Amino acid sequence: MKVLVLGGGVIGTTSAYFLAKQGHDVTVVERQENVALETSHANAGQVSYAYSSPWAAPGIPLKAIKWLLSKHSPLVINPMMNAETIKFAYRMLKNCNHNSYNINKGRMLRISNYAKECLREIERDTDIEYDQRKKGFLQVLRTNKQVADTQKDIAVLEQFGTEYKVLDVEGCLEAEPGLKHVKDKIAGGLQFEGDATGNCLKFTNELQKKCLELGVSFEFNITVESLLVDNRKISAVKTNKGEMTADNFVVAMGSYSAQLLRPIGIDIPVYPVKGYSITVPVLSDEDAPQSTVMDETYKVAITRLGNNVRAAGTAELTGYNLSLREKSRATVRHSVESLFPHAADMSDDQFWTGLRPMTPDGTPVIGKTPFTNLFINTGHGTLGWTMSTGSGKLIADIVSGNETAISLDGLEMSRYPYANKVT
């Protein structure tokens, strides 16, 4: 079967890989000149299965107000909110309760844990190198209140059978010796030893090479404009370079997926939540993070990627605007400088922004649509790199009509009662 994958980020590329492995004739259509040049380009690099949690959690509305008043706020809201932003914020608030949180977390963990298996499969089948490190993930708590508050998180971790370790200050230093210079700033930590880190851009580029070996075509510099419908089927995609046809179509255009789907009556709530990262060269290995450290105070993830430190954070609700906000750069820099003061050459930071394709419930949208040959693989929000391999294999099985290895319950667009407007 001929399959067109629309979008060549980490999600489109993993989808193409598994589709090709299942014997399909796959073409990836991408508007940039290569894969992973948008949101998958410079994310925080955490491959955090155990840390998979929705942002919409009980207590977040109150925290959000406090954050908005702080100097280094992890949350930024453009006061000129448009209707789409208001709708997204409202839907997210509706998920900030215990019941929704538990349901959403369970769904995210299901796909993340599957992704871990699928990444192992890729590593087994290829010799792929992507600055991977399997040294866990450390959430650094700076205050005793944060340590006390983790009791609620621990209850949820226990409920989902997630392995974790509560660390005192010495334990944090043992896990991440680079923190030794700021011992007095730390109150404790929560560690997930099974988590990993890796460079999403390198991974996607390396996987693209494997895709080429499997016969996948990549059509770059082509912008998908619309989907052409014929009697509950997609007959072609209209692009800036003409129409392209296939038997099946997979939408993997990240934050732009909703815009493509809306005109044909599919209204999935995927909203672009902007984030920022800096990448700085390591000065001293022993003073740098060895894996991913999450600075709970500023919600900045600081990761070791080869000879660089990558730090990323900020959730900004400002639509599709890609301007670089200096205040967010200052927040991310502040987090790195205060936890790893001797790790990196901060005079040489590469500043980047990307739009997380977020859903209000934190769970991606993977699966069938009301059109028989149209499939969706998007909405991976904060953890698309982590979930990419599982999502790619899942969509390949769905397109092929195979039984899926994990349940699709709560992953498909049908969980949103308003999403299907196809007449």
Ligand SMILES: Cc1cc2nc3c(=O)[nH]c(=O)nc-3n(C[C@H](O)[C@H](O)[C@H](O)COP(=O)(O)OP(=O)(O)OC[C@H]3O[C@@H](n4cnc5c(N)ncnc54)[C@H](O)[C@@H]3O)c2cc1C
């Ligand atoms: C600051 C930040 C930090 C993050 N940190 C992490 C992390 O540590 N771990 C983690 O797991 N996740 C992280 N994420 C999330 C992760 O990066 C995303 O979920 C993931 O990259 C989404 O991948 P995607 O392929 O869906 O989107 P994208 O990478 O954006 O891919 C979509 C592709 O579609 C193409 N496209 C769009 N419109 C069109 C069109 N009309 N025609 C043709 N092509 C089109 C785009 O060019 C793009 O290449 C982070 C995100 C941000 C912003």
